[in-house]
Amino acid sequence: MKILCLIRQVPDAEARVKAKNGLVDLEGATLALDGMDEYGVEQALRINTDGANTVAVALGGARFEDAIRRALAMGLERAIHVESSEHLDVVTQAKILAKIVQEEQPDLVFCGGQHADSDSQALGAALAEALNWNQITWTTALEIENSSVKATHDVDDGKEQLELELPLVITTQQGLNEPRYPTLPNIMKAKKKEIRKASLADYGVAGGKVRVVKQEIQDKQRLNKLIDGKDPTAAAEELIKLLHVEAKVI
Amino acid sequence: MIAERPESVTSKKGGMFLISQTPPDQTHTPEDFSSDVKDIYQAVDEFVKTRVMPNMETLEAHDNALLKQILHECGDQGFFQVEVPEAYGGLDMSKTTATYVGEALAQAGGFAVAFGAHASIGMLPLVYFGSDALKAKYLEAMAAGKLIGAYCLSEPGSGSDAQAAKTRAVPSEDGSSYTISGTKMWISNGGIADIYTVFCQVMTPQGTKFSAFLIERNFPGVSTGKEEHKLGIKLSSTTQLILEDVVVPSENLLGEVGWGAKIAFNILNIGRYKLGSGGVGGSKAVLNASTKYAKERTSFGQPIANFGAIQEKLAEMCLEIYAAESLTYRVTGMIDEIADHAKSASEKLKAIETYRVEASIVKVYGTEVLAYCTDQAVQVFGGYGFSEEYPVARAYRDARINRIFEGTNEINRMIIPGELLKMGMKGEIPLMQAAQKLQAEMLEPSFSDDTDDAPLAAETRVVEGLKKAALQVAGLAALKFSNKLGEQQEILARVADIIISSFAGESALLRTQKMMASGKNADTQIAMTQVLVHDLAEKCAVWGREALSSFTEGDDLRLNLAAMKRLTKHDSVNVVALRRQIAAAVIEADGYLN
Numbered sequence: 043m044k045i046l047c048l049i050r051q052v053p054d055a056e057a058r059v060k061a062k063n064g065l066v067d068l069e070g071a072t073l074a075l076d077g078m079d080e081y082g083v084e085q086a087l088r089i090n091t092d093g094a095n096t097v098a099v100a101l102g103g104a105r106f107e108d109a110i111r112r113a114l115a116m117g118l119e120r121a122i123h124v125e126s127s128e129h130l131d132v133v134t135q136a137k138i139l140a141k142i143v144q145e146e147q148p149d150l151v152f153c154g155g156q157h158a159d160s161d162s163q164a165l166g167a168a169l170a171e172a173l174n175w176n177q178i179t180w181t182t183a184l185e186i187e188n189s190s191v192k193a194t195h196d197v198d199d200g201k202e203q204l205e206l207e208l209p210l211v212i213t214t215q216q217g218l219n220e221p222r223y224p225t226l227p228n229i230m231k232a233k234k235k236e237i238r239k240a241s242l243a244d245y246g247v248a249g250g251k252v253r254v255v256k257q258e259i260q261d262k263q264r265l266n267k268l269i270d271g272k273d274p275t276a277a278a279e280e281l282i283k284l285l286h287v288e289a290k291v292i
Numbered sequence: 293m294i295a296e297r298p299e300s301v302t303s304k305k306g307g308m309f310l311i312s313q314t315p316p317d318q319t320h321t322p323e324d325f326s327s328d329v330k331d332i333y334q335a336v337d338e339f340v341k342t343r344v345m346p347n348m349e350t351l352e353a354h355d356n357a358l359l360k361q362i363l364h365e366c367g368d369q370g371f372f373q374v375e376v377p378e379a380y381g382g383l384d385m386s387k388t389t390a391t392y393v394g395e396a397l398a399q400a401g402g403f404a405v406a407f408g409a410h411a412s413i414g415m416l417p418l419v420y421f422g423s424d425a426l427k428a429k430y431l432e433a434m435a436a437g438k439l440i441g442a443y444c445l446s447e448p449g450s451g452s453d454a455q456a457a458k459t460r461a462v463p464s465e466d467g468s469s470y471t472i473s474g475t476k477m478w479i480s481n482g483g484i485a486d487i488y489t490v491f492c493q494v495m496t497p498q499g500t501k502f503s504a505f506l507i508e509r510n511f512p513g514v515s516t517g518k519e520e521h522k523l524g525i526k527l528s529s530t531t532q533l534i535l536e537d538v539v540v541p542s543e544n545l546l547g548e549v550g551w552g553a554k555i556a557f558n559i560l561n562i563g564r565y566k567l568g569s570g571g572v573g574g575s576k577a578v579l580n581a582s583t584k585y586a587k588e589r590t591s592f593g594q595p596i597a598n599f600g601a602i603q604e605k606l607a608e609m610c611l612e613i614y615a616a617e618s619l620t621y622r623v624t625g626m627i628d629e630i631a632d633h634a635k636s637a638s639e640k641l642k643a644i645e646t647y648r649v650e651a652s653i654v655k656v657y658g659t660e661v662l663a664y665c666t667d668q669a670v671q672v673f674g675g676y677g678f679s680e681e682y683p684v685a686r687a688y689r690d691a692r693i694n695r696i697f698e699g700t701n702e703i704n705r706m707i708i709p710g711e712l713l714k715m716g717m718k719g720e721i722p723l724m725q726a727a728q729k730l731q732a733e734m735l736e737p738s739f740s741d742d743t744d745d746a747p748l749a750a751e752t753r754v755v756e757g758l759k760k761a762a763l764q765v766a767g768l769a770a771l772k773f774s775n776k777l778g779e780q781q782e783i784l785a786r787v788a789d790i791i792i793s794s795f796a797g798e799s800a801l802l803r804t805q806k807m808m809a810s811g812k813n814a815d816t817q818i819a820m821t822q823v824l825v826h827d828l829a830e831k832c833a834v835w836g837r838e839a840l841s842s843f844t845e846g847d848d849l850r851l852n853l854a855a856m857k858r859l860t861k862h863d864s865v866n867v868v869a870l871r872r873q874i875a876a877a878v879i880e881a882d883g884y885l886n
């Protein structure tokens with residue numbers, strides 16, 4: 043089976059992100075492969091355990107290469123990197139990615155359920171739409187037999203089980219698997235794996251449909267309230283009071 | 293002044309730093325790390341942060357089963373393959389890589405000890421001294437983390453004097469085996485290891501010969517003592533190894549009978565420069581924690597990071613780490629320059645051996661920076677620093693052992709001038725010529741006034757002066773005490789401190805100059821170098837005076853002190869303002885400046 047894994051690079055959970063000239067400036071921030079995409083990479087490697095016929099596909103700036111190498115170090119066979127640092131809306135992204143899917147003819151495409159940076163959940167759906175394929179969203183379990191896929195996915199009220207035929211777009215959810223760490227030998231091997239570079243022009247796209255006007259960083263100032271824990275009951279009461287009355291979160 | 297660029301640049305030999313100048317473009321710095329080095333560091337760092345740190349409390353309570361499991365996982369990740377030859381399933385990477393990995397491990401204190409007790413001192417005796425047959429027997433399994441190793445040198449009655457070990461190995465009549473009995477002490481990984489590198493006295497007709505064997509835990513007669521109740525590195529298992537008439541096949545002898553000292557000291561050299569990066573990694577972790585805390589903790593209505601007394605600590609920690617980092621990777625780079633071209637394990641070992649003095653310098657400086665930074669971190673945290681609920685208390689406890697193991701810092705201070713003098717006597721390096729030249733120079737009325745005021749030109753002059761100050765004291769002491777110099781430990785320690793200071797100052801200086809030449813903004817690094825060199829010169833002046841006053845008097849003393857004053861001459865710099873500048877950068881970066 044041939045599998046494509048869409049991957050993105052996002053600021054690391056601990057990264058310090060700044061805004062400069064009204065836009066988010068990632069210069070100097072620690073970036074990482076999006077954790078939701080990592081579930082897709084891991085699942086692809088559990089299906090094709092030797093990594094054969096697994097392709098990472100990335101659409102983003104030059105620094106995306108680090109995330110691509112990470113996916114290759116985890117075990118994917120090769121990668122395609124459409125290099126562009128322009129802001130592209132999800133529909134335009136899906137249009138480009140759909141063309142790659144048509145070139146590569148995979149049976150299955152994994153896509154992260156939600157982007158760690160923008161919180162968008164639309165890419166998988168937009169790609170399925172562009173391809174006119176079925177999709178399974180928020181997938182937490184997966185079983186494939188011949189061309190039939192049995193999946194469990196999260197819905198608002200709980201879980202739902204589905205059975206669909208390939209080809210499919212599958213978006214991931216936490217719990218699908220526990221992604222592996224790349225081993226040192228595989229990190230070294232990944233440096234030699236193929237990354238095919240392409241440009242937006244190769245896919246007949248000049249730019250996105252959405253223009254970003256301004257971005258701001260939400261500034262969260264800590265209050266640094268310390269509660270004396272000598273009397274646990276009093277401490278718990280104080281904590282509840284602070285959360286309920288002051289922070290109004292419970 | 294030493295203006296000429298001597299032959300040293302091409303003669304890659306240990307100790308040459310003291311009597312030559314290295315051009316900045318020929319030094320090795322973390323800024324030069326390849327992507328391989330960084331990627332491997334990141335892999336280990338990520339593993340430590342996700343697998344070790346969250347389990348710290350359980351591991352510190354001696355959950356040895358979990359510790360062993362995590363070490364097995366490290367094996368699965370290929371972490372133990374870094375220094376193993378490719379023929380035995382290894383990656384055979386640079387010493388810089390292996391050393392930088394130590395930084396990632398250091399944040400986890402005792403885990404770095406458990407890791408190093410296997411991957412470094414546990415496995416490397418086999419890598420460098422094992423026969424092909426012995427490597428075939430054990431190495432692949434050790435590199436894969438399936439067999440965990442330990443290094444057993446100390447005994448209840450011998451530590452720094454390792455060769456006074458009493459454990460005995462009696463050869464069988466047919467030569468097929470040795471029967472070994474004795475007790476080894478302070479064995480890191482003692483309780484979890486599968487295979488022990490044991491140093492002992494082989495009984496031969498010519499007397500006892502200090503040697504080393506690989507001994508499996510499951511050989512009959514092998515047992516381990518109870519877990520030691522330690523001050524720090526509680527995560528690591530430390531026990532005695534008790535050997536009662538253990539029959540060990542002769543093939544498990546490392547190298548040849550009588551190679552014990554050679555094996556022990558070469559492996560210790562490796563452990564020594566790795567402790568430098570351990571010091572750097574551990575210090576960075578506490579500086580980062582202290583900076584974060586200082587920004588969050590308010591006192592008198594404002595974050596304590598606003599106060600000069602706290603800023604000064606953050607700045608000093610940062611610049612000391614910068615110096616330790618600069619000298620550690622300068623040395624590993626020097627080793628790699630030779631080792632990367634080595635055709636065999638023994639050639640690689642020679643590259644390490646030639647830099648044994650530098651390895652001792654790295655050990656002393658790195659571990660003392662760690663002691664300083666962990667102590668200051670507790671202070672920044674105030675009362676919370678004294679609580680085990682906060683991360684710096686463990687770091688403080690864990691740091692303490694570093695000045696003791698791999699040769700106490702006192703032993704290493706004896707090694708530094710001792711080995712340099714030996715190298716000079718043997719003519720390996722032109723130390724005596726340099727000392728004679730200096731004596732002649734000292735008789736001249738004054739130094740030529742160098743008025744170059746380019747950035748760091750003054751610091752370059754100071755560092756060259758400190759090297760000469762070391763030569764001056766060492767040379768005069770050698771003349772005075774001749775072959776009894778070894779008994780003058782207080783003088784030797786001061787000479788060592790001046791040598792260490794000159795190397796630390798020079799390493800930071802060269803790195804900053806290289807950074808400036810690359811066009812990178814090095815404002816903070818320049819400030820750190822200025823404060824560092826200034827303070828080192830102040831300290832060296834004191835050490836120099838104390839040493840000279842201890843063995844010369846009258847007119848000789850006056851002359852020698854005047855020379856020392858000239859050699860440690862340095863301008864006043866505004867260290868208060870410079871430290872504020874450094875602290876501002878640390879606070880902005882949330883910790884160490886990467």
